[in-house]
C-alpha cells in the first residue's frame with residue numbers, strides 16, 4: 508500500500524538555509540489555504556497568520572532572542588524570504604473555560620495542526636520550511652503590531668532550500684518504543 512501524504516512526511520526535513528528567490532504568491536496562497544482548512548477544537552479556528560516578506564522586518568524578527576541567544580540559535584531566520592508568525596486568540600470564554608476544566612490548552616494543538624499542514628503543503632510545492640519555537644514574543648508583537656489578545660505560538664520560515672529537497676535519514680525513536688497496541 509502507498510500513501511502520498513506519508514511519502515511527503517518521510518521525505519520532509521527542516522530547511523534552515525534558503526535561496527534568496529522569493530516564494531511565489533500562488534504557492535503562498537496554497538500553503539495558507541492548507542492552514543485555513545485545518546481542524547480545530549470545536550472548529551474554533553483560533554489562529555492568525557502574519558506573513559512577513561519585508562526584508563528589514565525579517566532581519567528584525569531574527570534579532571535578540573530570550574537570554575541573548577540570537578548568535579547561536581535561529582540566526583537563519585534573517586535569511587528566510589518568508590516568515591509566518593502564527594498567533595492564537597483572542598480565545599473566547601467558552602474555549603477558555605473548557606480548556607481550564609480539562610487542563611489542556613487546545614489552541615496550542617490547533618495551531619500545531621495548522622502549521623504542520625503548511626509545512627507539508629510547502630514541501631509538496633518544493634518549498635522548505637522550519638518551525639521556530641525559540642523567539643522573543645514581546646518583541647515580535649511590538650514589531651508586527653499584533654493585538655494584545657493574541658499569543659504568538661510559533662514562527663515558520665519558508666523558502667527554497669540552497670541544497671535542494673533531497674531526503675536524508677531521520678533520527679527517530681523506533682515504532683516499538685512509542686506505540687502500544689491494546
Ligand SMILES: Cc1cc2nc3c(=O)[nH]c(=O)nc-3n(C[C@H](O)[C@H](O)[C@H](O)COP(=O)(O)O)c2cc1C
Nearest residue numbers: 519520521522523581637638639640641642661677
Ligand atoms: C514546536 C517546534 C519548535 C521548533 N523550534 C525550532 C527552533 O526554534 N529552531 C530550529 O532551528 N528548529 C526548531 N524546530 C525544528 C526541530 O528542531 C526539528 O523539527 C527536529 O529536530 C526534527 O528534524 P526535522 O524537522 O529535520 O525532521 C522546532 C520544531 C518544532 C515542532
